[in-house]
Amino acid sequence: MTDRSLALTHEAYATQDVTVFGFWLYLMSDCLIFASLFATYAVLHTNTFGGPDARSLFSLPYVLAETLILLTSSFTAGLGILAARRDRARETIAWFAVTLLLSLSFLGLEIHEFAGLVAAGNGPSRSGFLSAYFTLVGTHGLHVALGSLWMLVLLVQVAFRGLSDTNVRRLTLLALFWHFLDIIWVLIFTIVYLFPFI
């Protein structure tokens, strides 16, 4: 087993730490965006304007499936980054390909859910509650979609150029982003989907 981090020069290490810290600061600012969207949702969730409320719209087993898929994808991204640190390109590609498949199935489920709501006349313009719901969950979905695109690009990069220091750094940032999105989803799952049913 060759440990990639042993092969990194001291300088490369330092650059990586600064980059990771910078990316962490970006994640924190993203956190603030989600905080304001959560606050908006918390204020507006009772304003259904005579329309359906959360209880009558959401299906719990469906949301549980979305949650488990996203959680598993966060796990496989972690395994992918471990493989990258061990300098195993094939294994890295395999784990991130699994992660990408899981994230695409999550997106498929979410788009299907949104399309069903809009088709039933319960789109974002129906009530304050639904505007807040679509903005909050949609913003998370947009993050997942952009993350999937990023993952696809990195898979191609690793396939053609191997696990260079730069590529390992990029994968590290992507994995961070992915774990962060799963943490946001835990909050969405609890607050948006579970609270109305308790």
Add this chain to the structure above:
Amino acid sequence: MNASSETSPGRYVLGFLGSLVCTLAAYWLVAAHPVAHGTGLAALVALALVQLFIQLALFLHLGERGNKLNQLALALTLVIVGIVVVGSLWIMYNLNARMMPTPTRMLQYTQSQDSM
């Protein structure tokens, strides 16, 4: 999180299993209704917080040495998040409570006062 030398999947497996337990427990609380509303709500919040902690520690490696600045940034972010969320709810609740009632409501109120 940092360029950690850690290469064993142990932490990720532990984090995954822990998160899985929290998620399924929260789902069970809502699907089976084993406890009263208030207790259930508190339990959901507790389970979400435990899962956040598990993922921050085991997936994002926030507890590791050399992560002081990251922890500081997170702490500051959480303060702002608290101000934004609690502040919004507080102010909007107050504004809502002080809203002028609709004419029908006012009529009902005056009638209830008259009949006393």
